[in-house]
Amino acid sequence: MALISSADGGGIRGYWSLLMLEELMNKVEVEEGKHRQNGNSEEEEFDGLHSFYPEQWPKNVSQKPYESEENDELKQANSNDPTAECRALKPSRRYLPCHYFDYIFGSSTGA
Numbered sequence: 001m002a003l004i005s006s007a008d009g010g011g012i013r014g015y016w017s018l019l020m021l022e023e024l025m026n027k028v029e030v031e032e033g034k035h036r037q038n039g040n041s042e043e044e045e046f047d048g049l050h051s052f053y054p055e056q057w058p059k060n061v062s063q064k065p066y067e068s069e070e071n072d073e074l075k076q077a078n079s080n081d082p083t084a085e086c087r088a089l090k091p092s093r094r095y096l097p098c099h100y101f102d103y104i105f106g107s108s109t110g111a
Helices: 011-035 042-047 069-077 084-088
Strands: 006-008 103-107
Touching: 006 011, 069 084
Parallel strands: 006 103
Antiparallel strands: none
């Protein structure tokens, strides 16, 4: 069975679709967190807090532009920490819709 995400409409309707998608990804983060609560240390618990799990967050994935809170956290992060960029992202941005839907499409999106 294929999972499909569809966004319809441009303008304010398109913006509303993006807000709904962000809320959906917040719900995904909560559910994923429930399944990953068996870690013994903070690092083990964090390993499951993104949609690339069990792989590490890839360096070629960019979530720029960062929001102001994310920028602040990134500035405070240890530059040697490979998970710093992912840790700085708010939870809904750590999960990518393409990892949960087989098909994503929309209409009147300006494409």
